[in-house]
Amino acid sequence: MTPTVKICGLSTPETLDAALEAGADMVGLVRFPRSPRHVELDAGGALAARARGRVGVVALLVDPDDDELARTLEALRPDLLQLHGRESPERVAAIRARFGVPVMKAVGIADEGDVAGLHAYAAVADRLLVDAKPPRTAGALPGGNGLSFDWRLVTGLDLGKPLMLSGGLDPANVAAALRLTRIGGVDVSSGVESAPGIKDRARIAAFVEAAKGA
Numbered sequence: 168m169t170p171t172v173k174i175c176g177l178s179t180p181e182t183l184d185a186a187l188e189a190g191a192d193m194v195g196l197v198r199f200p201r202s203p204r205h206v207e208l209d210a211g212g213a214l215a216a217r218a219r220g221r222v223g224v225v226a227l228l229v230d231p232d233d234d235e236l237a238r239t240l241e242a243l244r245p246d247l248l249q250l251h252g253r254e255s256p257e258r259v260a261a262i263r264a265r266f267g268v269p270v271m272k273a274v275g276i277a278d279e280g281d282v283a284g285l286h287a288y289a290a291v292a293d294r295l296l297v298d299a300k301p302p303r304t305a306g307a308l309p310g311g312n313g314l315s316f317d318w319r320l321v322t323g324l325d326l327g328k329p330l331m332l333s334g335g336l337d338p339a340n341v342a343a344a345l346r347l348t349r350i351g352g353v354d355v356s357s358g359v360e361s362a363p364g365i366k367d368r369a370r371i372a373a374f375v376e377a378a379k380g381a
């Protein structure tokens with residue numbers, strides 16, 4: 168089956184359009200002020216409106232409190248909320264129940280224990296995204312670091328919920344990652360950039376083509 172492709176961290180109309188024209192299925196808008204991909208509410212709302220109905224709009228938040236959730240959901244009206252922090256399964260369930268929005272929980276994977284931990288999230292989230300763990304260095308971003316993990320840990324993984332692979336994917340390795348893991352979706356940010364936060368139209372097109380052709 169053709170994989171679902173998400174391009175994350177889009178922050179301009181031009182690069183959003185590049186993702187739409189390339190045939191991406193989802194676009195991600197990051198709300199995390201320390202990130203070079205952060206979008207303010209008004210800019211994020213305009214990007215979401217541009218994409219709505221054409222692809223799935225994903226709002227990415229990191230350990231949000233209820234006020235930030237309410238603000239972001241009202242401004243962006245996303246199809247899916249990506250939680251990319253240390254949210255517990257209980258917090259994921261509470262957010263879904265309170266805000267009525269489908270949730271994709273991102274989980275960092277480094278060993279079998281992390282894979283085992285995915286089951287608790289599969290019970291409460293609508294989708295799961297497996298990513299590399301962030302570096303332990305001070306100030307490192309929780310995601311979007313262009314780091315990959317050992318894909319063999321998630322090869323053939325079936326959690327009963329849609330799954331996306333991310334972390335260090337790029338146009339050159341995405342087909343191999345899909346063939347090895349047999350996961351139904353991929354997510355990329357750094358691998359389609361020319362510099363942190365600067366998306367590259369040609370790399371976006373090459374990524375989608377490689378993923379869809381895998």
Ligand SMILES: O=C(O)c1ccccc1NCC(=O)[C@H](O)[C@H](O)COP(=O)(O)O
Binds near residue numbers: 176273308
């Ligand atoms: O992109 C960011 O700046 C970011 C900030 C805070 C939390 C998550 C963030 N990004 C997540 C992603 O873009 C992806 O879902 C994932 O981490 C893969 O990123 P990459 O390895 O750069 O392709």
